[in-house]
Amino acid sequence: MFPIPIQKRPLINRISYKILVPVSLFVWLIPLIGIMLTSIRGLGDITAGNYWGIPSEFLLFSNIKDVFQNTPMLSYIINSFKITIPTVIGAVAISCMTGFALASYKFKANLFIFFTFIAGNFVPFQILMIPVRDLTFQMGLYDTVTGLVLFHVAFQTGFCTLFMRNFIKALPNELFEAARIDGTSEFNIFLKIVVPLTRPAIAALSVLIFTFIWNDFFWATVLIQGQHAMPITAGLKSLNGQWVTVYHLLSAGSIIAAVPPVIMFFLMQKHFIAGLTLGASKG
């Protein structure tokens, strides 16, 4: 174990460690604590400049109500779900297939296709922006949820394929061979053997993609214009412009935007971290 477990250190170290950890956590989270404090304040505190003192009123719920009543926040959230959930399903389903194809069949173009997926995944968004926007226009999908979802699915397929392919590659190949000898068709191998075994990878990918897409701002700006399809990130940005001085409402809005991915993270923490750190522990 590295570093040496604190339990094996002198008492003084143990005590100072136990003090230092919460203190550093507090310092680390100051920006988030600040926004939470602000979201429960009233306008009075904000104009009086009371940002760090005890809030003079507890108005979290009324601020949240305010946000929902006076802004299209609710429709932004619904749009975010409408964009995020189909993308997760689409990208994960497609990459199960591509991952399986690249992991368990030998053919000439295999590595080339695999590396194309990886390379595409790293490309800066700006090099795709104009053609993708044009294409979406031409398909009549500009400013629609569908248009945005289609692009997200396509782009995320790169990362998901990398992930799935490596996961399936690590499964014992004898499993597939035995099934083939038994006369199982390739499609049944996929459905009955691969899909059930990749469940942990599917879970990890789903939470990751959920967070990525929920937090996407760039493509929402490029492919969406109107409120009717705008997700919460782009919505917050437009509120940010209108509400320069009403920080308590902006804070409440930001917290609303952060809740779904945070819940997702806490519920699926193990999978989330497994997904993010894929490759961090082996060569």
Add this chain to the structure above:
Amino acid sequence: MGWFSTTPFLNVPDSTQITYRKSSWWKLNQQRLTPWIFLFPGLLLFLVYVIWPIFNSLYISLLQWDGLSPAIYVGLSNYIELLDDEYFYISLMNNLKWLILFMLAVPIGLGLAIFLNQTIFGIRLIKSLFFFPFVISQVVIGIIFSWFYNPRGVIGPFLDKLGLSNYAILADENFATYGIIFAGIYPQIAYCMILYLTGLNNLNTDQIEAGRMDGAKGFSLFKNIILPQLKPATFLAIVVTVIGSLRSFDMVAIMTQGGPYGSTNVLAYYMFETALSEYGYRMGYGSAIAAVLFTIMMFYILFFIYRMYQSEKKGL
């Protein structure tokens, strides 16, 4: 239909023969065709939405085009114009600042991971709270920090004490970029930390113990035994941090929109501004900026692919 009912036997072997032939063709080629069937939807989408647009953008960068009227082919003149564009150089320099300063996230993340790699009560929750900033949207982080930096906002009282009343870092041409980078690095540190925590978790204990027996401790133990074992984590941390630094669009868009006077522009945002904002619809010029960004990234991608190729060859 008459012959069908009177001579049923003729029909039966015939049809079985056909299905037999069909299945044997399929059986023979199943292994060869299945991967392509499985690849089809993903590959099609990826080609249409990712691969083709790259080449299309490179072509558009040779045009003069506002997105509506017919495009005019202008050769390399967009690139030549870039050479004299002050804002392009400012953006490029800012990208460099982002890249260099972002790299700090790697050692800071490592430090935090070592600090937190203990088993005390509640450490799991503490680790996840440290990781928190990464889960939250950059838009939210950007909003938090702009409000943080506002001189009449959160840090106002502290600035007053430092004798810097009403100092707004985001309005200061010389320092605004650093203000944004500081906000951007915050979630990135969390990401690097989690990568290193996983790495530390999977260290080879025997080697460490052997090292300790040989009298290695403190920094020499860390440098000679721990760090080499953390190489995969370091590699991944550097990869994601470089990509993160080049994808600085969100933060800039939220916090300054490139201002004041273009001083916080980065290539990613400048490209967007030229091609798709009230500043004009110069698709060709925007694509040329994107092409530069893409070229920088491509070196990096090729390096990554090369490394993966090496490890694939080893694996096969």
